[in-house]
Amino acid sequence: MSEVTATPAVVRVEGVTKTFPRGYVTALENIELEIAPREFVSLIGPSGCGKSTLLRVIGDLIEPTAGTVRVNGKSARQARRDGDYGIVFQEAVLYDWRSIAKNIALPLEMLGWSRQRRRERVAEMLDLVELTSFADHHPWQLSGGMQQRVAIARALSFEPSLLLMDEPFGALDEMTRERLNLELLSIWEQTGNSVVFVTHSISEAVFLSSRVVVMSPRPGRIAGVVEIDLPHPRTVDTREASRFFELVTEVRELLRMRGEHLLPEEEAVLE
């Protein structure tokens, strides 16, 4: 990766408010957030805190009611049109009628890449997510974790500077999730993207991130930001370091403090 220290913020969110017309809820209120190149930022909070809404506003999938979002110095809309970000949803959303290789090539086809160039890039991406031997399989032949790796490969195939992830491992079991956390970190270290990562899991957020943004609901606000100073590369041992537990506690207390008015089931989500 080239030197990026002098470049402006990859994401700059200024005074973003989002109210849904039908709703009594203000999903987001006056959000300020800046994400630097190569930063891994997690958004965490209970259901209804607007973390997914914020991710979607950054990706120009919904428009804010007020405020602005700049991605790479451009409007969010222009950034989306320029292919500045790749996205991974909670479900892999692979196309059943396409092979794994063809699924990864989908955004490249949209960008008009030549067949030869597509083939080379798909091979690189398959190598990156360690699915080379599954290139010709179809999505239903893969496990949930493997499907999500394909979704990551697809999101990164066109080298976007920003990776948006909306609870990408939320539907997976704990063991698979932890393994994919490690893989995601190794991919992030290789590719040097900025990442915005929405999650429900405190330990996942702390383990992955450079910064954890804690959000609180009604209205959706940033309750606090925790800098994660755990050293890289992070390994399975990181999860057992005392600093890891301190940071997990810090995030949890921020959630608690702001969560006094949470409903019981939302409280349960935080545990």
Add this chain to the structure above:
Amino acid sequence: MGLVALVAAALVGFWELYHWVWVSTGWTWPFVVNDTSMPHVWTIYNAFGEPAQVNQPALINVLLHKAAFTAKEAAAGFGLGAVIGFVLAVVLAHVRLLQRGFLPYIVGSQTVPILAIAPMVVLWVNPRLPGSLQGWGAVAVIATYLTFFPVTINTLRGLQSADPRALELMRTYAASRWAVLWKLRVPASLPYLFSALRLAATASVVGAIIGELPTGLQDGLGGAIINFNQYYSIEPQELWATNVIAAALGIAFFVIVVLAEKAFVRRAPEETA
């Protein structure tokens, strides 16, 4: 395949058993059974090998010839109907207003009996057709009329069946409507399209046969049916033989569509879906 043959054998057995029981007991309910109302299977079978009229080739040759003619009409009608039906569905899927305005009429079009509009179709279509299409071209249009409908309705549903999250993914790629159509909506609609084509395959054969009736064409199975109908009391086996060929033609169309679907549509096996 073995099972299909087994069922065929069972049906033949049932036919002959029914014939034998009703004839030997003299039952007349619901209809009198004799060699005219229910000719023996072997009589029908033998009819294929004999000429229907003197100085004619064997019936099977005549019928296969006529079946080929009807197949030509049905295939043209099927192809035309599939294309029109598909294009119509794409247009309706993209223009909500048209969908709301036109869909009732499209449904309504199918409630008009085909026999009632066939003479008009012949009148309108025939004068404009080049010589090589004269006659059978109009019948193909009638088959088209029966074919396009299931294709439009099912494809429309199929185009709208695309996963909303997949549509959102396309939005993140800033995909054009055209790209969304060809890379997402159409592939997602293929299972729907093919189940419509299976219906359309048999409908096009029925449409072609019925279309031949009011047009007075003698070259196809419809003409043969009209003809053998008049001689039914003397030689019922000839109409039955014609029916067998007509059914076989419909089945052949159906099987071709099923094979095409197997070749084109990749989807999760049903048990894991």
